[in-house]
Amino acid sequence: MLGKWRTRLVSAIAAAGVVSGAAWAIEMRTEDEVNITGTYDQMVFAAGDTVTLNATATDDVFGAGDDVRATGGSYDHLFMAGGDLSLQDATPHDLFAAGGELDMVSGHVLDDFAAAGGRIKLSRDLRIDGDALIAGGNIDIRSPIGGALRAAGGTIYLNSAVTGDVYLNGRDIQLGPDAHIMGSLTHRGRNVTIDPSAQVDGQTTALEPPPEPDWAPLKKVARFLGWTFMFGMFLAAIVVAWAFPRLMNDSAQIIRDRPLSMLGLGVLIAFLTPAVASVLLFTVFGAPIALILFAALLLLWPIALIAAAYTLGMFGRNRMKPGEPPPSSGARVLWCGLAMLILIVLGMIPVVGQIVWWAAFLFGLAAVVVQAGAALSKQQTAPA
Structure with a gap:
């Protein structure tokens, strides 16, 4: 049949x-x-x-x-x-x-x-x-x-009469007390339970279950990538804070002065840009613009996190050393690196870490975009 x-x-x-x-x-x-x-x-x-x-x-x-x-x-x-x-x-x-x-x-x-x-x-x-x-x-x-019956799945429960042969393949297999198999039974499962009242008229064959997946190598790779990512973000924070002090100072200043505006603008940019790029991607003339928008967003996300870390570092420095002169370039770099380490540690906390990283990304994204726009406008008006 x-x-x-x-x-x-x-x-x-x-x-x-x-x-x-x-x-x-x-x-x-x-x-x-x-x-x-x-x-x-x-x-x-x-x-x-x-x-x-x-x-x-x-x-x-x-x-x-x-x-x-x-x-x-x-x-x-x-x-x-x-x-x-x-x-x-x-x-x-x-x-x-x-x-x-x-x-x-x-x-x-x-x-x-x-x-x-x-x-x-x-x-x-x-x-x-x-x-x-x-x-x-x-x-x-x-x-x-x-x-005949052939069933494959995660959990299989059989509690009825089957006239023909039965083949069951699943993680958990259970035969109930009303199970009556008039043919043969072949099962392949990790956990197989057969009720004493269940009947199998033919031969019962238990096949070797598939081996448990070995996740140890994947965990090692994930751990290595995680440590590499954290070290890379720490190093990138130091380099960006040293190479672009004006961008970091201006971004930190605007986040401190207009936190709610930056948060709202960051949400708008983070969610509106992919939506617009997705629409443009399916048009002939808009596809190049869509690719540029995606590339820009991919490039901006680490800089946005670093800008948020720089803001956090300067805030902590001013709280710990109020009234002192502005920090030197070396001190700013160190405070930015320390703040990035704090963000990395907070990011390891389930749920809370994701919220902290998203908030830092949105604040930093808005500030960096605003400062980049201001810099471009100054370059365009300079020749005039």
Whole structure:
């Protein structure tokens, strides 16, 4: 029976390809809310936010949407795709479903069943006469299956009767007390639990689970990159504070004088620039400008953090040594480096560190952009 699925899927794709040439043979509904009722002897296609199927169809029926429900009726091949899928009191000959959450409450699948999704639940009141092929994150099977069962997922729970052979592949596999496998059982899992009341008439084969991934090399690389990044930011803060003292002093001054304005401007620049660049990227003449905007934002983010660190360093120096003359260039560099170290340490704190770094980036970004704009305007007016 499993071999027939490929032929049926190919047939469905071929049928979809001739829609334009045979529109008269297809019933199509596309609205926000679609209700399919009545009797149909041709293919039915329904798409919308909410799709409800309760019809008698001797041909294939397709339902796609955010919420797709088959609340009754009978179908030849029933295809369901979307976010939340549910089946209740329906009788498809074959059922194919793919979505986020699948809740098969009740009904009768006369032949084969195939499903893929995040969470899949097959209740006791659902009956499958043919084979079942299931793939998902969390799989709960409580309905009787008249053929073979193949399931793969993160968590698999089987607590029903299966006439044919069963193959289970998952991280956690559990057979409940009502599980009765009349064929053989083959399982591959890290944690396999079989209830003493569960029955397996055939042979049970336990395959070797895949080895646990070794994250140690990746952790070493991440640790090395982290230390490299921190040292690079510390070194960059010293170099920028020494090479561009006027830019750092002016940026620190404007952050101290207009903190709220700089914060608002930083938010505007940080979020508006990528949005505008993304729009321009899909235009012929705007694509070069978009690339320049992305490159500028990428270049400005370390300078913005350094400007924020310089402001923090000068603030700390003035607090610790009030009334003293302005610091020398060497002292400014050291205070900036110390402030950058403080930002790096704070950045290691979960949640709080991300908030601190974002705030520092937004303050520094606005100040650097304002000072850069002022410098460009002075250069343009100088010849005049």
